Amino acid sequence: MKRNEDLIVGIDCGGTNMKMAVIASTGEILSAKIAPIRYDQSPEKVIQKMAQNLKDFLKGSKFKKVRGVGIGIAGDTDQTQGIIRFSPNLNWKNVPFQRIFSHWIEIPVLVDNDANCAAWGAYILDAKKDCRNLICLTLGTGIGGGLILNSKLYRGATGSAGEIGHMTIQYQGHPCACGSFGCAESFIGSGGLIRSAEEGLKKGLAPVLQKLVGRSPKTTIEPKLLSLAAEKGDPYCQQLWKDAGEQLGVVLANCVNIFNPERIVLCGGVSKAGNLILEPALHTLGRRAFAIPAQTVKVTISQYDEKLGVVGAGLLFLEESHHY
């Protein structure tokens, strides 16, 4: 029987739902629940609903008392004040998340960027402490990054560090949603991949993908479908993944030359393409990065993808709970 003092809650706030889990200090998930969440109300109401969801979850579980809660959410966060400074997805600006949340449920709270939480989760679950320096890249619609340096989450001056998705790899490249040009995300974010696939379809270059999509315009083109098409022999989709792999490899090489980490862990929807993207990425990494750090780093796709955010958020609270 776990002592309740050792238990924490991790919450991963996504665009349509929040994942909650009671977690042991080992990272083991003891109880978990997913609750829908809508962001079409004021931040105050949304956060009140989140607190209520957590209350209901704990009430329904056998774990009535936990030590605290770590919450991961997309956006630029001020962890020291518990403020969501800016979340473009949620259209939030300077929301005092921690204050509102704690008003409805009296429990110590850490709020952090979701990629930071995923990085801490990857550090504990994937790296199993065989390393001191780990970079985690969340490859999805956006590309997030989290930096574990000298065994600590690195946040920088204002908690904004780790935006590897907005590292420029082609400064004369096309515009990125962030206002810059040629960012990693503009190449290998799923939006970029899907746009590229749509171009191929229009030009009639992707026959297998065309078949999978069918005539229904309702089939959503997702990275998963692009992987399937490539595996089934679609030449356009095969080239698309090869290019994406090369671009990811440039990002990895930059990370290796800059951080010289023991581990780089990839997660998120785009990483599910597996060797379609990883093989060309590793090839490019080997060609571009300095030899010793390139030989030192181990690049893997996370084994724990779905869990990283929620487990990482909880364990990050635990790691830093002397602050709360």
Add this chain to the structure above:
Amino acid sequence: MKRNEDLIVGIDCGGTNMKMAVIASTGEILSAKIAPIRYDQSPEKVIQKMAQNLKDFLKGSKFKKVRGVGIGIAGDTDQTQGIIRFSPNLNWKNVPFQRIFSHWIEIPVLVDNDANCAAWGAYILDAKKDCRNLICLTLGTGIGGGLILNSKLYRGATGSAGEIGHMTIQYQGHPCACGSFGCAESFIGSGGLIRSAEEGLKKGLAPVLQKLVGRSPKTTIEPKLLSLAAEKGDPYCQQLWKDAGEQLGVVLANCVNIFNPERIVLCGGVSKAGNLILEPALHTLGRRAFAIPAQTVKVTISQYDEKLGVVGAGLLFLEESHHY
């Protein structure tokens, strides 16, 4: 009167000479000397000569006994073993610098990459501890980088971290000496700038520079001369610095998005172009990086350029001397 126990020696090994200084723990230089050094002998002989130079320097000064010596040298170093793993400039490979040096002069030694030493020097001298995170870029023939993160020099898994000069900013760009393509160094290293100037001369586009160079083929084209030409109104050189500034700005924006530092300090020959390169760089930084970290960072050209390497090497020894 300083107690001798508080004194250290810093050494900055350049391509043609070694700078040595006795340094107080405040960073104050108490005595300094430059000795020529030639690398055309075996590493053993070169390092023996270096140790002899240090002996002679200390004998000639009033500081007979110092606590230890920090040595900065270009190349990939294993600081824990005191080995120069690879120095392309010196053509050294796996040279046990610390062992050889200590054989000739019995004194605790730290050997580190010269850009790491400069970064530590900039952290102490330029930043005066008003920050926890500082990136130092040495802009010369090569572009080096040193990372101070959470008030410590960050070295990564094998001591190779910080190679910001070999961050790709244009992955389909031209080849870099390191074997990759479109690295920062290939754009704004002095070699790239000089090549670009020579092209302008050949095409007759740089009349003021042409005048400064004269008809003598012996005048070496250096960044200093390119600054002078730009200041005297040469349109080609003005554009050259504007382009270099933009490229530097891309590098700065990447550093800001990734590290979110309080400070970025520039040093080295190319940084002496001052506002010719800094102004367009800051403009680009503002356009490309995320707003909050971009507003937070202070980017300056070091006030202590010539001293950074030697003072940083000594103080880095002091900072880490519990290891020695």
